[in-house]
Amino acid sequence: MMTPGFARHRRVWPSAAAVAAVRGWSGSQLHRTPADDRNGRDGRSAWMDDGRRNGRGDSSSSVFALSSGGCRAGVAVLRVSGPHAAAALLRMTGARALPRPRHAALRRIVNPLSGEALDRGLVLWFPGPNSFTGEDSCEFQVHGGPAVVSAVLRALGEIEGLRPAEAGDFTKRAFQNGRLELTEVEGLGDLIHAETEAQRRQALRQMEGDLGRLYSAWSDRLKQCLAHVEAYIDFSEDDNIEDGVLQRVEAEVLRLSAEVSAHLRDGRQGERLRSGLQVVIAGPTNAGKSSLLNALCQRPAAIVSPIAGTTRDVVETALDLAGYPIVLSDTAGLRPSLDPVEQEGIRRARQRLRQADIAVVVLDATEVARGSRDLEATLLARAQSILDDGDFATPATPALVPLPPEEGGQASEHRECIVVLNKVDLLQRDAAEARIGQRAMPGVCAVSCQTEEGLDEFLRLLKEKVEKMCGDPLSGNASLTQARHRTLLGGCAAALSDFLATSGPAMDAVLGAEHLRSAMRQLGRITGRVGAEDILDVIFRDFCIGK
Ligand SMILES: Nc1nc2c(ncn2[C@@H]2O[C@H](COP(=O)(O)OP(=O)(O)OP(=O)(O)O)[C@@H](O)[C@H]2O)c(=O)[nH]1
Ligand SMILES: [K+]
Numbered sequence: 001m002m003t004p005g006f007a008r009h010r011r012v013w014p015s016a017a018a019v020a021a022v023r024g025w026s027g028s029q030l031h032r033t034p035a036d037d038r039n040g041r042d043g044r045s046a047w048m049d050d051g052r053r054n055g056r057g058d059s060s061s062s063v064f065a066l067s068s069g070g071c072r073a074g075v076a077v078l079r080v081s082g083p084h085a086a087a088a089l090l091r092m093t094g095a096r097a098l099p100r101p102r103h104a105a106l107r108r109i110v111n112p113l114s115g116e117a118l119d120r121g122l123v124l125w126f127p128g129p130n131s132f133t134g135e136d137s138c139e140f141q142v143h144g145g146p147a148v149v150s151a152v153l154r155a156l157g158e159i160e161g162l163r164p165a166e167a168g169d170f171t172k173r174a175f176q177n178g179r180l181e182l183t184e185v186e187g188l189g190d191l192i193h194a195e196t197e198a199q200r201r202q203a204l205r206q207m208e209g210d211l212g213r214l215y216s217a218w219s220d221r222l223k224q225c226l227a228h229v230e231a232y233i234d235f236s237e238d239d240n241i242e243d244g245v246l247q248r249v250e251a252e253v254l255r256l257s258a259e260v261s262a263h264l265r266d267g268r269q270g271e272r273l274r275s276g277l278q279v280v281i282a283g284p285t286n287a288g289k290s291s292l293l294n295a296l297c298q299r300p301a302a303i304v305s306p307i308a309g310t311t312r313d314v315v316e317t318a319l320d321l322a323g324y325p326i327v328l329s330d331t332a333g334l335r336p337s338l339d340p341v342e343q344e345g346i347r348r349a350r351q352r353l354r355q356a357d358i359a360v361v362v363l364d365a366t367e368v369a370r371g372s373r374d375l376e377a378t379l380l381a382r383a384q385s386i387l388d389d390g391d392f393a394t395p396a397t398p399a400l401v402p403l404p405p406e407e408g409g410q411a412s413e414h415r416e417c418i419v420v421l422n423k424v425d426l427l428q429r430d431a432a433e434a435r436i437g438q439r440a441m442p443g444v445c446a447v448s449c450q451t452e453e454g455l456d457e458f459l460r461l462l463k464e465k466v467e468k469m470c471g472d473p474l475s476g477n478a479s480l481t482q483a484r485h486r487t488l489l490g491g492c493a494a495a496l497s498d499f500l501a502t503s504g505p506a507m508d509a510v511l512g513a514e515h516l517r518s519a520m521r522q523l524g525r526i527t528g529r530v531g532a533e534d535i536l537d538v539i540f541r542d543f544c545i546g547k
């Protein structure tokens with residue numbers, strides 16, 4: 001996988017404001033390690049301890065949790081779900097009758113054992129199956145102080161049949177009770193973690209079932225095809241079947257196959273938007289790469305100095321660029337070096353550049369201009385020498401270039417490049433240099449990190465490219481957002497191709513039917529209609545406790 005999976009811990013950074021459109025984006029996706037992937041966020045292995053690994057919930061027990069955030073707040077929301085929810089609500093309020101379903105009622109909240117008053121708050125009763133989880137549920141809205149919350153949690157824990165929920169327990173129950181499809185579960189998880197506008201839009205759309213509906217519609221069409229092929233197998237010898245059935249199936253599978261392929265050929269828009277675009281700053285030493293990073297995030301994130309070779313490690317910062325999430329990386333300056341530490345820095349820089357969705361090549365404008373008769377040629381040669389390793393398009397040929405295959409790339413995966421000529425404040429105004437100053441070359445931004453001249457124009461260009469690569473999450477079909485979707489859809493597309501390869505006048509209908517069944521299975525696994533057990537822990541792992 002090209003982009004690392006990402007840990008969900010919060011890292012809220014101060015706002016950036018090089019232009020109003022840029023804000024600090026907390027970049028929760030950064031730095032997920034393989035260990036994080038295996039374990040829950042807090043190192044606990046999720047779902048290990050009570051035999052629910054298979055995705056079968058212990059529906060005989062009820063779970064409770066604080067569903068609002070853990071910090072001090074005016075109101076805290078605690079939820080209970082499961083068969084003991086009614087009893088919990090009655091005992092926690094000392095009442096004989098449940099409140100009207102889905103209507104808030106003001107009640108004293110008491111400790112069920114001692115009868116001691118804990119707080120006064122709103123309670124809500126959500127009888128199953130029309131609740132979020134599909135089970136009987138109730139909610140306590142109490143004052144949000146830590147002592148109140150822990151007293152209510154303690155009291156809930158004393159009620160028989162109730163146990164504390166684990167991350168994702170409530171959503172898992174909703175899935176198991178058929179209230180949500182798997183893609184909707186994923187959308188909900190993404191919505192909870194969304195940090196920029198575009199991410200929120202995409203997640204909401206997926207949570208509301210747009211992606212699942214697309215796949216279900218394909219699955220229904222496949223089912224119809226399969227029914228016709230099976231009818232042909234069963235009845236064709238008796239001549240009870242109308243002519244041309246298989247041809248019509250073939251035509252439909254051809255259409256489906258084209259639609260699935262087009263959906264897969266989306267330049268990884270949805271996945272990029274979900275995880276944040278990788279924007280990598282690279283270039284020779286002392287060009288002002290770290291200065292650019294600092295100017296964009298409006299804080300001294302990377303060390304700037306006149307000493308060439310200052311930056312060694314990759315310095316990352318997350319930004320919200322007009323609603324789109326980007327992860328901006330500053331890298332070591334590229335130059336021949338004998339220093340093993342610098343060599344390692346350069347290796348890391350090149351590696352990061354290969355993972356970039358957008359490369360920002362920073363060059364020192366005074367160096368490019370110095371003594372060069374053919375400004376464009378010099379510029380291109382310098383930019384290209386930086387990019388060569390990363391297999392990018394040059395700025396003069398801004399054609400979109402496919403990722404190398406080892407990055408899991410397909411021809412539709414686009415990478416882009418922007419050349420930044422920095423330090424224009426130092427330019428003498430001779431002819432060549434004036435041309436840089438006049439910004440005469442497309443795809444090339446002339447800036448000064450010192451005076452911030454030209455940075456708005458750079459951000460405008462960057463935003464344009466980011467928007468193009470992520471797309472508008474609300475237009476067209478919903479985008480697939482996860483590698484899981486891509487893998488399964490790839491399997492579906494392959495099975496459809498297999499079907500088409502066997503079709504024709506001498507079609508083996510039995511084999512063809514098997515290919516269609518295989519294609520349907522792959523689709524079904526995306527929405528969770530088929531065999532979801534083995535992926536459930538992966539999907540629910542990133543949820544919060546209480547959701
Ligand atoms: N006059 C002027 N100086 C700049 C500008 N941008 C950066 N500098 C200076 O150029 C020097 C190098 O800047 P850095 O940001 O450290 O450059 P770098 O590309 O990160 O350098 P390495 O990490 O060593 O590869 C510093 O002394 C900066 O103050 C600019 O726009 N104008
Ligand atoms: K430097």
Ligand SMILES: [Mg+2]
Nearest residue numbers: 289290310311
């Ligand atoms: Mg640097």
